[in-house]
Amino acid sequence: MPKKKSTFFNSVRFRIMAIMIVLGIVPSLVIAKAVIHSYEKRAVSLRISNVRNQCDILCNQLVGVGYLENPSSKVIERQLEVLSNVYSGRILVINHSFKIIKDTYGLDEGKTVIAADVIRCLQGEVTSDYNKKNKYIELTVPIKDPEQQEQQGVMLISISTGEIASSVELLERNGMFFWAIIAVAVVLISYMASRVLVKPFNKITKAIEEITDGYQKEDILVEDYTETELITDAFNKMLNRMKILDESRQEFVSNVSHELKTPMTSMKVLADSLVGQQGVPEELYQEFLQDITMEIDRENKIITDLLSLVKLDKKASDLRVEHLHIDDLLELILKRLRPIADKRNIDLILDCFRPVEADVDEVKFTLAISNLVENGIKYNVDDGWVRVSLDADHKYFYVMVADSGMGIPEESLERIFERFYRVDKSHSREIGGTGLGLSIARSSVLMHHGTLNVSSKEEEGTTFTVRIPLSYIP
């Protein structure tokens, strides 16, 4: 399986860190910007209202001394100078015919201005304009007689906002500094937090590795999170299954060794007793050698059965499915087994309710049915019967193998499909079998995606039912 490269960037830790950093750093930056902006706005509007107040007072004095008609008052002039110095700005006094009467810079006196703000102010509007880029505020203040309420002129003031700009700059610099500290803190905290949050998952990995190194340890338990509990639960289930598989494999190996050893031991005893005696009569030789031959046959049968079982344990893809006439196949199987049945005068009957064609692997299907029929003959009474019947519906075909034999005790019914299991070891041994036949039959049926069921009554007989789908779907 191609292994996905695990880098820090696709780890949960990285994601936790990224989220915390974004959530911690971005909002603090936005807030800092907003605070500085509102400070700037407030400073500018404060400055404007201050200047406007002072100018209002001055304008009243202008009107009082009739400065617009006769700009000769030294006092007024002095005040204009002071005001423009205080705010480091320029003040223009303009009469209602747009003529500049006074310019504190002394540059444009006598000239005419036709600026939009001035016109709007003469119409009674007050205007102010903050030019951030060139760092100045321009505002207009109407000059009018407080009693007659008549517009006599305009005072146009432009003042520098250089110091507001420099305090904003200072604020920005300080802000950036604090922001940098916050950013570093957030990165450090998120690094540590991600470590702590991910720790339970590392615990799981460690526990699994420990178990992989050796099997001894019991279940793993990491209850820190719901998720880790789910993972460990699932893992423990898998582990238990593996333990069961391992146990059954070990049991199988020990069973196999035992079963293979038994005939060997018998042969050894038989042979030893012949070797140990002198002048053994010929008949005894004959008898012992016959016994030895029987044991060899038995050993052979066990090995053959084991080989079939091992073959059936392979993948389902090893099935060589063909479309076959099942009735013909059953007939063939019964024909092969008839000689054994005849020995004990057991009737072998085939009942086909309809011709059936289905997809089966001939060898494996034959193995399954042969084993069932063989059992029916073996565990039968003399002069009994074994009835094999075939039926089908639109989806499955059914093979029933019924016999008139000794039956199987209820408590054994569940176990007869286990490998090497035999109901009654002593009489089964006398009948001769390996205990593998039904395992072979069941494995073969399962490979065809079918089922194998049994029902039995002691002293009356047993019926095995095989159900296999008509068409094989891999």
Ligand SMILES: Nc1ncnc2c1ncn2[C@@H]1O[C@H](COP(=O)(O)OP(=O)(O)O)[C@@H](O)[C@H]1O
């Ligand atoms: N038709 C049957 N009637 C009675 N007992 C049966 C029948 N088929 C199987 N058994 C019991 O189930 C056991 C397991 O069968 P099987 O796996 O075929 O092994 P064996 O090699 O002993 O035949 C048999 O030993 C026998 O005790």
Ligand SMILES: [Mg+2]
């Ligand atoms: Mg058998």
